[in-house]
Amino acid sequence: MIEINDLHKSYHMGSNSLHVLKGIDFSVKEGELVSIMGSSGSGKSTLLNILGMLDEADSGSYTLDGFPIKNLNEKIAANYRNKFLGFIFQSFNLINYKSALDNVALPLYYQGMKRSERVDRAAHYLEKVGLANWSHHLPSEMSGGQKQRVAIARALASDPKVLLADEPTGALDTKTSYEVMDLIQGINDEGKTILIVTHESDIAQMTKRIVNLKDGLIINDTAVEQVRAIANV
Template sequence: MIEIKDLHKSYQMGSNSLHVLKGINFSVKEGELVSIMGSSGSGKSTLLNILGMLDEADTGSYFLDGMPIKNLNEKIAAKYRNQFLGFIFQSFNLITYKNAIDNVALPLYYQGIKRKERIEKGMHYLSKVGLADWATHLPNELSGGQKQRVAIARALASEPKVLLADEPTGALDTKTSYEVMELIQGINDEGKTILIVTHEPDIADMTKRIVNLKDGVIIDDTIVKQVKAAAYV
């Protein structure tokens, strides 16, 4: 599903160059649930941005579902993101003046799907995350956990190949974090490929594989016995 070989990325900082990723080799099979861990400055956010086609490596190769991701203009990158990827953010990134159902249906608008079908699919995914009764509520009427559930439903609505979650529990309390992880585990159990960037060891333990980054290199990549979030909810 994801294949990265010898990935390097540097940023120019004034007269200096900051080498952030230093030869990353990394692959993810379809249906995996992987956490990427590392301290600030380890390169995990840069790696996620490259995986999400929000940034591009200097050298190396990136294949997503067999397709080379290289030298894409913004229009093509946006098309591929909408086709292949669903994003879940720490800050939810919901549109404040749109209700839950319209937030969930938004990616379908960019796929050219008619409004009636968008709403039907949006309701399906809101129901999937347990929020069908909150469809007409605005984000400011929802709790943090509910907002993240809406964001997960939105990420699923376009039926992406891969979900990329950037600190999806970072803005939530412990109980709500585990509820969100229970939902994510359930989605993965249905076969969806999911990558989670996190700095929280207990959240990483709820995935099936932990990749540790330090100073731009992978120092450890281990398949782990998954802790089920349901045990803590």
């Protein structure tokens, strides 16, 4: 599903250059649930941005579902993101003046889907995340856990190949974090490929594989015995 070979990325600040990724080799098979861990400055956010086609590597190769991701203009990159990827953010990134239903349906608008189909699909995914009765509520009327469930429904609505989650439990308390991870595990059980960036070891243990980054290099990549979140809720 994802193949990365010898990936390098530097950022230039005046006369200085910061080498953030220093030759990353990384692959993810379809249906995996992988966590990426590392301290601040390790390169995990840069790697996620490249995986999400929000940034581009200086050298190396990135292939997503058989498509080489290289030298894409913004229009093509946006089309690929919409086709292949769903994003889940720590801060939810919901539009405050739109209802849960409209937030979930928004990516489908950019795919050119008819409104009636958008509404039906958004309602389906809100039901899937347990928020069918909250479809007409605004984000300001919801708890953090509910907002993240809306964000997950939005990420799923376009049926992406891969979900990329950037600290999806970072703004939540422990109980709510585990409830969200239970939902993510269930989505993965259905076959969806999911990558999670996290700094929380207990969250990482709820995935099936932990990749550790340090100073722009992968120092450890280990399959783990998955802890089911529901046991801790």
